[in-house]
């Protein structure tokens with residue numbers, strides 16, 4: 001269907017043109033979320049630590065669905081290997097894993113222009129904190145880039161909004177460098193307290209200044225851990241071992257976890273006003289940007305000491321220089337800076353009471369090997385179309401949930417496709433209601449994947465946008481499409497996650513009046529039967545057709561001989577009919593005939609069907 005005319009179906013066409021990006025794409029007849037390459041990929045074996053779908057379970061999914069290999073075949077596989085650009089130094093074990101899967105291009109220290117020039121030939125990009133992956137990079141990728149892997153925790157150098165808009169998955173490696181960062185925090189804390197760096201520099205300059213470098217003790221002092229996540233809690237644990245009193249501030253941390261380590265969670269003001277040492281471990285977000293500024297330094301105990309292994313941007317660096325000059329902050333130990341590397345003449349870096357390291361928190365051999373493996377597995381998994389356990393901008397769906405939902409994913413997309421084709425052009429779809437009937441407690445049903453596929457089914461036939469799990473909600477919003485969901489518990493076998501899926505589109509005109517319910521909504525319903533998606537209801541007409549190939553829906557006066565007449569018109573046009581189903585409301589009144597055909601009938605045949613006296617209306621639909 002032409003995208004330009006069909007775009008008029010949406011009341012808002014503000015959406016940027018999102019180029020094709022085949023991550024998680026689900027083709028008309030396949031359900032494998034592009035999992036097929038996994039079936040061929042014998043060289044890659046994921047570790048049990050990651051949330052990968054084991055190869056055996058993928059095979060099982062395919063068998064259960066009774067899909068034909070032709071449905072799943074990727075014509076470009078296995079000749080096409082993915083290209084993975086590694087833009088910053090990555091551990092050898094990770095590189096080895098990546099090389100076993102695709103072509104790896106290690107190109108360090110690229111300028112922004114060089115990165116943009118290279119990116120359109122890459123399927124994946126792996127970076128650390130030194131590369132800015134902004135909107136220009138996604139634009140320059142021209143839709144090819146499927147995944148950005150951040151080999152570390154902080155994703156503040158990746159424009160997540162742009163990634164989402166372009167349907168590009170962002171994954172990180174959130175666990176492998178936790179201990180390294182915590183150890184570095186403790187290293188800075190102790191080095192600062194005992195002036196290790198300054199004394200070292202002094203001795204190397206030929207001096208022996210014992211009185212100048214008298215330090216402060218840690219035991220019995222209060223440490224405030226700001227951000228009680230993975231790194232923060234490991235710092236707290238270690239500081240307790242040094243005999244410190246540890247308090248923490250984190251608006252989202254569970255009290256139980258803090259209590260288990262013997263840490264009291266307190267308010268921001270309480271933390272910074274009572275602590276002797278303040279260690280920062282929160283992410284850089286719009287909320288935490290420059291959260292340490294003139295006002296907050298003024299609240300600190302005079303002579304407080306600050307450690308930052310989180311992100312430079314959480315501190316207003318000019319304000320910190322002022323606080324150091326006035327003695328409000330006695331010392332600071334910094335691993336991270338607002339601008340990296342900081343300017344050579346940075347007053348902060350040069351300050352005598354400041355100890356600095358060049359963003360070394362994650363830089364241990366062990367952490368870098370771990371991070372490299374963690375990110376390589378996540379990137380390869382994503383290129384295989386698997387839903388990632390470390391996705392930053394997409395829902396994470398457990399493999400067992402995915403496997404269970406697989407046939408319903410196909411149903412959801414096909415119903416979406418069907419519903420949108422029933423809407424007359426120009427009506428302006430604004431609001432779609434999806435009703436899931438389930439034999440389980442409605443809370444037990446994770447519908448994110450189904451909603452994404454309904455969105456894909458609705459948008460793709462009428463636009464150029466390629467929809468995947470990453471950009472489905474965003475694209476719907478951009479198109480002014482509101483998708484609401486209802487889960488209704490019904491008396492159905494609870495071993496199946498969904499009994500029926502119903503799609504209702506309100507305030508639109510239909511090409512096929514019989515698809516409009518008494519409430520004035522275009523309404524269709526389907527269910528999975530023996531692993532195959534079926535259309536089971538069109539407005540108030542019950543039908544039963546498998547959602548495969550192409551479909552003619554035809555409303556007629558219920559009378560004998562109709563199947564034969566329409567069938568012979570199609571036969572004359574060499575159109576193979578693969579099924580027919582008649583659903584009626586009242587005997588001898590009106591019925592809907594659903595005819596599945598292998599080929600699209602020519603205009604002449606469609607005209608002849610329309611001229612059969614008992615046929616009141618009909619519509620041809622591509623599934």
Ligand SMILES: NC(=O)C1=CN([C@@H]2O[C@H](COP(=O)(O)OP(=O)(O)OC[C@H]3O[C@@H](n4cnc5c(N)ncnc54)[C@H](O)[C@@H]3O)[C@@H](O)[C@H]2O)C=CC1
Nearest residue numbers: 154181227228229230231250252281282283309310361362
């Ligand atoms: N210097 C380095 O090389 C490294 C730096 N990091 C940085 O350390 C930080 C923490 O990393 P993880 O512990 O792994 O992340 P995490 O996500 O486990 O912990 C962050 C914690 O900060 C909390 N938080 C969010 N907003 C907050 C606020 N306004 N006030 C207080 N707490 C807030 C969150 O609730 C969370 O518990 C990140 O910024 C990360 O980028 C991490 C590893 C190495």
Ligand SMILES: O=C(O)C(=O)COP(=O)(O)O
Nearest residue numbers: 128129151152153154362
């Ligand atoms: O993981 C993080 O957030 C870090 O800051 C580590 O950064 P890096 O990968 O060493 O550039």
